[in-house]
Amino acid sequence: MIECQAIGTVRSRFLDPVGMPIQTAAVPDEAGRVELLPAFAPGLKDIEGFEFLILITHLHRVTQERLEVVPFLDDVAHGVFATRAPTRPNRLGLSVVRLERVEGTVLHFTGSDMLDGTPVLDIKPYVPRFDARETQRIGWFSRRIDAVAGVRADNRMG
């Protein structure tokens, strides 16, 4: 077993999984914030120089881990590692958000696809040279990707 601890908490207007946006890219203007635990404050030095941050989170409200899942964007099952569904082993979430401003230990961002109260496990600066790839090979998403802006979460991950 590998133990992790929350370094902070996401605050957003989403109090319930049902009806949430399913990706930050679908809601680029949705505001949220990370409230970092004060003990980690020195880790923020120079973070204001970055436009985007990667948040690794614990999807704390997921009650099941499934290896095959019908994702929000589709109506047939795929292996969970071929989806971004939250019902995955270790329940780790990945969100790329736009850093709007830093106030002490609070990171204000836009692009919130996270529930209020979501524990944050890591914050990394987004660097296109490291993190961006061009590809057309996106598996089953190629049939469904244009729906992402309109689709919202439902209760299938409960």
Next chain:
Amino acid sequence: MIECQAIGTVRSRFLDPVGMPIQTAAVPDEAGRVELLPAFAPGLKDIEGFEFLILITHLHRVTQERLEVVPFLDDVAHGVFATRAPTRPNRLGLSVVRLERVEGTVLHFTGSDMLDGTPVLDIKPYVPRFDARETQRIGWFSRRIDAVAGVRADNRMG
């Protein structure tokens, strides 16, 4: 405390942190593989349709967690959340790799910046609409990014 478990293990030719490439983008042709634990095999269904995968890993050889760190690419200290240094709280790694082929529960990939034996915590399909952003605002990296292909890890993270 949040408990995670390895879903598999990275195999690579890097047996020691010193001398390793520091990002997958620096070594696009470096081969490696994920050996998934057999229990998670159903989670791979349809994964072969994706060109790139995101691996979230546990940086198991890191012995210290530091909040301010002099990263491999620089010679001055930054907050760890403004760097990609491994000596971070929770020691989570993020690697975007190119999936070359799937053999049973083994994922062969290129772009290995990971130590042999690294525990894998999650595998997500890389989808540019979700994961790629364009930005010039990359903080202190803007002075250093061109060095990434040549810089290798040293013993400062021990």
